[in-house]
Amino acid sequence: MEKASFLLFSGIHLDRKRFAGDITRFKPKKDLEKPQEVEAESKESTEVTGSRKGKRKRKAKSSEIVEGFSVFRSSETVPSDGETNSMEADLSQQRKETEKQLEKDSILRKKYGIHISGHNIPSPLESFGELSSRYGCKSYLLCNLQERGFKEPTPIQRQAIPVLLSGRECFACAPTGSGKTLAFLCPILMKIKPGSKDGVKAVILCPTRELAAQTTRECKKLVKGRKFYIKLMTKELSRCGNFDKMPCDILISTPLRLDFAMRKRKLDLSRVEYLVLDESDKLFELGFVEQIDSVVKACANPSIIRSLFSATLPDTVEELARSIMHDAVRVIVGRKNSASELIKQKLIFAGSEKGKLLALRQSFAECLNPPVLVFVQSKERAKELYKELAFDDIKADVIHADLTQQQREDAVDNFRAGKTWVLIATDVIARGMDFKGINCVINYDFPESASAYIHRIGRSGRAGRTGEAITLYTEEDKPFLRNIANVMVASGCEVPSWMLALPKLKHKKHRPKRDTISTIPEDNAE
Numbered sequence: 001m002e003k004a005s006f007l008l009f010s011g012i013h014l015d016r017k018r019f020a021g022d023i024t025r026f027k028p029k030k031d032l033e034k035p036q037e038v039e040a041e042s043k044e045s046t047e048v049t050g051s052r053k054g055k056r057k058r059k060a061k062s063s064e065i066v067e068g069f070s071v072f073r074s075s076e077t078v079p080s081d082g083e084t085n086s087m088e089a090d091l092s093q094q095r096k097e098t099e100k101q102l103e104k105d106s107i108l109r110k111k112y113g114i115h116i117s118g119h120n121i122p123s124p125l126e127s128f129g130e131l132s133s134r135y136g137c138k139s140y141l142l143c144n145l146q147e148r149g150f151k152e153p154t155p156i157q158r159q160a161i162p163v164l165l166s167g168r169e170c171f172a173c174a175p176t177g178s179g180k181t182l183a184f185l186c187p188i189l190m191k192i193k194p195g196s197k198d199g200v201k202a203v204i205l206c207p208t209r210e211l212a213a214q215t216t217r218e219c220k221k222l223v224k225g226r227k228f229y230i231k232l233m234t235k236e237l238s239r240c241g242n243f244d245k246m247p248c249d250i251l252i253s254t255p256l257r258l259d260f261a262m263r264k265r266k267l268d269l270s271r272v273e274y275l276v277l278d279e280s281d282k283l284f285e286l287g288f289v290e291q292i293d294s295v296v297k298a299c300a301n302p303s304i305i306r307s308l309f310s311a312t313l314p315d316t317v318e319e320l321a322r323s324i325m326h327d328a329v330r331v332i333v334g335r336k337n338s339a340s341e342l343i344k345q346k347l348i349f350a351g352s353e354k355g356k357l358l359a360l361r362q363s364f365a366e367c368l369n370p371p372v373l374v375f376v377q378s379k380e381r382a383k384e385l386y387k388e389l390a391f392d393d394i395k396a397d398v399i400h401a402d403l404t405q406q407q408r409e410d411a412v413d414n415f416r417a418g419k420t421w422v423l424i425a426t427d428v429i430a431r432g433m434d435f436k437g438i439n440c441v442i443n444y445d446f447p448e449s450a451s452a453y454i455h456r457i458g459r460s461g462r463a464g465r466t467g468e469a470i471t472l473y474t475e476e477d478k479p480f481l482r483n484i485a486n487v488m489v490a491s492g493c494e495v496p497s498w499m500l501a502l503p504k505l506k507h508k509k510h511r512p513k514r515d516t517i518s519t520i521p522e523d524n525a526e
């Protein structure tokens with residue numbers, strides 16, 4: 001008896017025939033389902049067995065966890081000594097391989113600054129080629145990636161793509177310009193069946209029309225050669241679309257237009273398999289939250305895979321989102337809520353509003369290195385600054401919410417084409433917009449928050465290129481410097497120590513009333 005209990009606990013000389021059932025019941029789970037908490041890493045068992053079904057669908061019998069054991073467990077026959085030994089050898093081999101893979105994953109994640117939390121997280125991609133070897137990616141997509149010049153996956157793509165492909169929900173936070181768009185588009189394109197006429201399969205929500213249009217364009221480039229129905233929710237479509245008849249695989253929209261189409265045009269989202277909230281922290285802000293709520297509810301497919309992407313992900317948003325997501329994996333590249341390290345950031349004291357205009361003119365006179373993006377805090381100020389610069393011979397243009405859709409599109413297109421050197425903008429294009437090779441972002445008006453700062457300056461320094469960001473500040477902005485100074489320090493820039501020592505402010509949003517931008521003497525202003 002004494003011997004029996006000793007043996008049972010040591011587990012070395014266990015009577016394997018007698019306790020075969022117990023071995024199968026306890027051992028595999030313990031060894032292979034490694035629970036992970038923050039920063040813990042493990043390899044997803046489903047990937048080893050090749051299963052790619054949705055998480056809830058994947059929640060199959062526990063006996064399916066490891067093939068060898070499922071056979072063992074469901075069988076009533078007791079294995080012979082020889083069989084048990086060979087199974088043990090197999091198991092130990094499997095364990096060694098899993099450990100080796102975990103170590104490899106961990107090295108790869110460290111190399112690319114990928115931080116994860118959650119359990120059973122699939123290995124990061126070593127190359128785009130693995131999309132085909134591990135997940136059966138069709139060759140057209142790989143060809144299109146190559147054609148776009150994408151040789152290697154970016155860090156967020158290395159981890160978020162396998163997470164979504166393995167049917168897990170995902171929070172992803174990675175620097176501006178680091179390829180998040182492809183990270184959510186690629187799994188959708190690989191998983192949904194294109195060309196079906198039985199309803200929308202994927203919905204991508206973006207906070208602005210410009211970003212929705214850009215994502216649509218990017219998506220269409222990636223499916224070149226395949227018959228995917230990719231639709232941008234335009235104003236007209238949201239008002240007059242006949243969604244019952246219209247084939248649509250992927251629908252890209254702002255929350256307002258999607259909500260409108262659901263209510264007025266009876267758009268059915270019950271078969272949506274993928275829901276992406278791009279710039280998710282913006283979408284969870286007041287003004288969007290009700291529409292997001294109704295979209296999330298309308299996407300009632302129990303196997304839906306939802307994902308949140310942004311360069312900034314405040315804890316409050318994460319908590320809110322976590323309440324609607326199931327067993328989500330969190331993927332952070334670099335430091336959460338930080339600016340891209342490719343951007344050289346500078347703060348310049350301009351004293352007053354007049355000083356800002358002088359500083360801007362002087363900087364353009366000394367060295368104008370287009371394309372340059374200039375941010376102001378309101379559409380009124382955008383118009384005022386444009387009026388000032390329009391005749392300065394610097395090919396300036398302006399974009400803000402008062403323009404028609406066509407005017408907004410033209411402003412973006414001309415800037416992209418190099419016809420405009422300096423684009424004056426409000427925060428309407430601060431997020432997500434991918435302008436190639438912006439050399440400098442100037443925050444003419446101090447940004448209202450640290451996240452607004454990160455997104456604004458993130459229009460430069462994209463896709464591996466370097467960029468510059470200049471932020472002008474006045475006496476009035478001084479109390480708000482601390483937040484921006486902290487972001488700068490976190491991304492390796494130097495700031496005077498007094499800025500970091502400023503008191504923490506309770507109200508983080510800073511949108512003061514500012515003097516009109518004008519060089520016309522006040523007496524002549526009428």
Ligand SMILES: Nc1ncnc2c1ncn2[C@@H]1O[C@H](COP(=O)(O)OP(=O)(O)OP(=O)(O)O)[C@@H](O)[C@H]1O
Pocket residue numbers: 149150151152153154157174175176177178179180181182310311431432433434458459462463
């Ligand atoms: N694997 C890749 N290799 C090279 N370039 C890439 C790769 N993936 C994406 N890009 C390019 O990088 C640029 C930035 O990508 P994207 O717009 O997706 O960034 P983002 O992370 O969404 O930025 P933001 O936070 O500002 O929205 C784009 O021009 C895109 O074409």
